[in-house]
Amino acid sequence: MSITSTQRRVVVLLPRCTPAYTDDRLLGAACGLANTSGQPLDVIELCSPDTAPTPLVMASASTWWHATHPALSQPISDSLVKAGLQALAASGLLAGSTPLLVLIPPGPQGCEVAARLATHLGASALGGCSSISLAGERVIAQRAGWGGRVEMTLHSDERVCVATLRSAGIAQDTPIAREKPCLRTLALDGSAPPAFEITPVAHTDALPPLEGASIVVSGGRGMQGKEGFDLLRTIAELLGASLGGSLPTVDAGWVPVSRQIGQSGKFVSPRLYLAVGISGTPQHLAGIGPDTPIVALNKDPCAPIFKVAQAGVVGDWQEMLPLLVRELKAAR
Ligand SMILES: Cc1cc2nc3c(=O)[nH]c(=O)nc-3n(C[C@H](O)[C@H](O)[C@H](O)COP(=O)(O)OP(=O)(O)OC[C@H]3O[C@@H](n4cnc5c(N)ncnc54)[C@H](O)[C@@H]3O)c2cc1C
Incomplete structure (x- = not known):
């Protein structure tokens, strides 16, 4: 055009x-x-x-x-x-x-x-x-x-x-x-609209929001279910990171829509993006800042995410993530 x-x-x-x-x-x-x-x-x-x-x-x-x-x-x-x-x-x-x-x-x-x-x-x-x-x-x-x-x-x-x-x-x-x-x-002047009465509601999601997060731990369809995301959540907690997911994981109900990253989700530009079980489609990558370093874990060595990742591990998250949790806990 x-x-x-x-x-x-x-x-x-x-x-x-x-x-x-x-x-x-x-x-x-x-x-x-x-x-x-x-x-x-x-x-x-x-x-x-x-x-x-x-x-x-x-x-x-x-x-x-x-x-x-x-x-x-x-x-x-x-x-x-x-x-x-x-x-x-x-x-x-x-x-x-x-x-x-x-x-x-x-x-x-x-x-x-x-x-x-x-x-x-x-x-x-x-x-x-x-x-x-x-x-x-x-x-x-x-x-x-x-x-x-x-x-x-x-x-x-x-x-x-x-x-x-x-x-x-x-x-x-x-x-x-x-x-x-x-x-x-x-x-400008004029009367202010009536103020809302604010009732604090206890938040069930203890992890920080995606907006402004300096580290994002994100999972894709390869996480295979909520249990996989529980592990990502633990890693996010240990790193003080936020949690994100691809569109299919939101569709499947493994993560709330407020945590969807991509073209039709949120745009993030953290200092580190850990992508686990995410293939790396253009629609997902559209939600990640161009200067953000990506570290990818995927069992498919040909996954497109490796073309944009600064560091990558070819492997199964079921083997790798428990090791990462152990190391992070030890480092604490
Ligand atoms: C208009 C439009 C808008 C869209 N907007 C978005 C958007 O905002 N966000 C978004 O994410 N998508 C969006 N999509 C969807 C997008 O096209 C892809 O379908 C989606 O990004 C794929 O998500 P995924 O990487 O989680 O799943 P998949 O592409 O299925 O990838 C799963 C990956 O997990 C790996 N894997 C499987 N098992 C394991 C294991 N045990 N260990 C390690 N790795 C494993 C596989 O090798 C694979 O690479 C949009 C699509 C359209 C058409």
Whole structure:
């Protein structure tokens, strides 16, 4: 697909409660898209009034809107939708005739906020996209459907499109100029949505979440059942790591969907990814950062995972993992 010049303007809505690594990736992707479009990039940072602006170095001709709203002292989805709508209006971006692509960081809250914003704006809701490109004014978005079983390509010419985006699939062939953005402030007001009453619920899953984990221990269909994952869980506990799984293991109910890694699951970029009984399909690897060192254990020496792994062991996990558990316990 060839990319032609376009007038669509890219706007990033950035709730400050989002983990920083996601922000950086999303901003990098947005810079690439803005460069393609030849339009300035706008980043709207949504935060509470007591938060200082934290502009990042961006593509040339970008504006960093520091939008504060009292409701954001509790960054629940209601507050983010309310503040996001007000900020888009107050910035004047909605008023012009220029088509907009509004990008929001991924994750369950990002998806909810994106869908609700799109509804309020009468915009095209593109959902959680794995990649987005611009061709003329058209937005072309790739996303998974039916729990990741189909890959869809969406085309939209709506004046406003809203999407969450994982940066993994962004093609960035245009060099990005690095410049300090122009900083502008938007002091928004209005009543805060009623606060939720928060009731702490005891978590049954003691392992840390995938988001931000520095080590991920991950299992595939080769683990053959929940018992195999119990062993991976023990290893994760011993390493202080998080636990992940491939799509078939989620389908089989061996790991919760919140721990699925890949194109239709989560994106991780730990310092170490231990892949056990995972063949290494492109759909799974799409969920692992390109700089992440992978250590693979697979009984098939021809498994594709070995082509991308920094270190690999050909063997049966039933023999190897108990040895690893023993060594890790001894090392403690
Ligand atoms: C649109 C779309 C989206 C998708 N999204 C995702 C996604 O987000 N995440 C994802 O993971 N997949 C996704 N998939 C599915 C993907 O195509 C593969 O089916 C999946 O990644 C394979 O998972 P696996 O490696 O666990 O299983 P398999 O490919 O079956 O591999 C199992 C591996 O285990 C090894 N093994 C078996 N027994 C042992 C043993 N005893 N010891 C050691 N090794 C052993 C085998 O040699 C094999 O390599 C998607 C597919 C589509 C079409």
